[in-house]
Amino acid sequence: xxxxxxxxxxxxxxxxxxxxxxxxxxxxxxxxxxxxxxxxxxxxxxxxxxxxxxxxxxxxxxxxxxxxxxxxxxxxxxxxxxxxxxxxxxxxxxxxxxxxxxxxxxxxxxxxxxxxxxxxxxxxxxxxxxxxxxxxxxxxxxxxxxxxxxxxxxxxxxxxxxxxxxxx
Numbered sequence: 001x002x003x004x005x006x007x008x009x010x011x012x013x014x015x016x017x018x019x020x021x022x023x024x025x026x027x028x029x030x031x032x033x034x035x036x037x038x039x040x041x042x043x044x045x046x047x048x049x050x051x052x053x054x055x056x057x058x059x060x061x062x063x064x065x066x067x068x069x070x071x072x073x074x075x076x077x078x079x080x081x082x083x084x085x086x087x088x089x090x091x092x093x094x095x096x097x098x099x100x101x102x103x104x105x106x107x108x109x110x111x112x113x114x115x116x117x118x119x120x121x122x123x124x125x126x127x128x129x130x131x132x133x134x135x136x137x138x139x140x141x142x143x144x145x146x147x148x149x150x151x152x153x154x155x156x157x158x159x160x161x162x163x164x165x166x167x168x
Contacts, residue, residue, distance in 0.1 A: 017060030096127035
């Protein structure tokens with residue numbers, strides 16, 4: 001029996017569940033995540049911005065990770081650098097993503113719930129993200145959330161669209 005969905009801010013106790021879901025959704029596993037973050041990186045992000053998770057029956061079935069520009073600038077992530085070179089955003093902007101929903105929970109509105117909670121916690125700030133331009137499901141989902149394309153870039157033989165949003 002499925003319990004109700006809980007949307008909440010992640011804590012260090014949630015790291016294993018986030019990593020497990022991230023690993024299950026890598027391109028090598030048939031997913032659409034093209035990279036991964038270490039537990040240490042995610043924990044650092046937790047000290048800086050809210051990391052939102054969806055939980056059903058004590059299992060993390062979705063996450064939305066965010067990174068401030070300050071934390072991002074301490075790292076050298078080539079694909080994020082390519083995105084930032086194509087669109088810098090506002091002074092107070094942050095990086096949205098990755099977002100991931102478990103395969104058996106897709107199409108049920110979880111991404112929108114995660115995003116709604118992020119907007120509640122981080123109002124009036126611009127979020128910037130990139131999506132591989134052949135990922136139709138993600139492109140449609142983010143457009144449905146009210147995000148708009150602001151740029152594009154080419155990285156590792158693939159084309160990406162850059163989206164941004166700022167809601168009160």
